[in-house]
Amino acid sequence: MSVAAIGIICKAPQPGRAKTRLATAIGAVAASELSACFLRDVADAIETVPERLGRRGYGVYAPAGVEHIMRELLPATFGLLLQVGDDLGDVLFGAARDLLDGHDCVLLVNGDSPTLPARFLVRAIEALREPGDRMVLGPASDGGYYLIGLKRPHRQLFTRIAWGTETVARSTCDRAAEIGLATILLPEWYDIDDIEGLTWLKDELAGNSARFRGGGLARASRVFLKAAQRIDP
DSSP, rough: OOOOEEEEEEEEOOOTTTTTTHHHHHHHHHHHHHHHHHHHHHHHHHSOOGGGEEEEEEEEEEETOOOOHHHHHHHTTOEEEOOOSSHEEEEEEHHHHHHHTTSEEEEEEEEEEOOOOHHHHHHHHHHHSSSOEEEEEEBBTTSSSEEEESSSOGGGHHHSTTTTTTTTHHHHHHHHHHHTOOEEEEBBBBOOOHHHHHHHHHHHHTTOOSOOOOOOOOHHHEEEEEEOTTTTO
16 A cells, blocks of 8 residues: 655744744743644644545654654654754755655645645645656745655755745746656645734634635644633734
């Protein structure tokens, strides 16, 4: 049976190290606790993908030495893979290469999209299992991407990318075009790096978002935000 690897690219949610931009608005401890909720919710989305498709979740984590934290956060069925490299491109390429060893395809997703719809993951896996090589990309609202799916570890997709800018998704599509790799785009979604993203999450969870609809339940984030009403963008 074919098995897709779905890796969450993440940092251990430690105060002062996780969600530093969000921490400037809500405090380092609250930001780290919320980051932990995001990881739980993204893992839940992965676990929602039907087992009949064949999938296994992974935490692609940093820094070294936090394995006990990741084990507490992620389901017992998840594997762990330590991030290699300081540059995000190196991290993503290394994760794609390593996870494709033993899996027919790989999805790399960010750990900051707690309402990521599981149906996007299903669509990506189904697209990658069609004949022929291709890339599946989930563009994020900030110009980056929340998901990249591959059948082969193409190094070119992670080079000459201005990480952290609004050109990331567009540049990645350009790299794919340069090597003749077909690209399938998923619907836009969002990640939460700052107070604006947190406002979007609150609006979506309250059913007030006109832009993002049909997302996952985000149970952990929902419970945290309800209990921590002091966090008010």
